[in-house]
Amino acid sequence: MTVTDPHLLDNPIVFANRAFLEMTGYSSEEVIGHNCRFLQGPDTDPANVNEVRDSIANRRAFATEVLNYRKDGSPFWNALFVSPVFDDKGELVYFFGSQLDVSRRRDAEDALRQAQKMEALGQLTGGIEHDFNNLLQVMSGHLEVIQMMAADGGGNAKRIAFSAEQAAAAAAKAATLT
Secondary structure, three states, rough: OEEEOOOOOOOOOEEEOOHHHHOOOOHHHHHOOOOOOOOOOOOOHHHHHHHHHHHHHHOOOOOEEEEEOOOOOOOOOOOOOOOEEEEEOOOEEEEEEEEOOOOOHHHHHHHHHHHHHHHHHHHHHHHHHHHHHHHHHHHHHHHHHHHHHOOOOOOOOHHHHHHHHHHHHHHHHHHHHO
16 A cells, blocks of 8 residues: 655655555665656556556546566566545545555466467367368378279279379368468
8 A cells, every 4th residue: 555645746655555565575765755656667558657647637546457566676467546535625635555466367367368279279270180181081082992993903094083183182172271
C-alpha cells in the first residue's frame, strides 16, 4: 500500500507499507519522496503508464495491471488499484494505492494459453497426418496393382497407366499437405 501527495511536486510517495517494500525490494528511505515511476522498466507498456497518468490527472479511481521492476531488476506484474482521497469539502487530499504481485497468475494464464495453442497444433497435425496416411494408402494400393500386373508378365496397359496416374495424383495431393 502506498499513499501519494498530489500537492507536492511530482505526486511523490509519502507512505509505503512493509508489504510494498518487501514486494519491490526497496527501503522506505529509497521510496518516500519519489514518484512511483521508479518501478517502470524497459518492458513496461506505455499504454498502461498513460492510463495511470490520465486517471491521476482526472482524479478518478482506476485498476490496471502493469509490468513493474523490483530494485534487483526482476520484473513483476503489479495489479494496481488507485483511488483519490477527498476531504469533507471535496478537496483532493491524497491518492491511495494498493498493489498486488500477480506474476504467478499471469504466468499460469500464459502457460494455459501456450498449452491451448499446442493442443490446437496437435489436433491440426493429427488431421494432416490422417489425410497424409490416407493418401499413402491410395498410392500404395495403386502401386501394388502395377507390381502385380508387371509380375504377371503383361498386364493391361490401360489399367497400369490408370493406376500410375492415380498414384501420381495422390502423391501430388500429399505434397500440398506440407
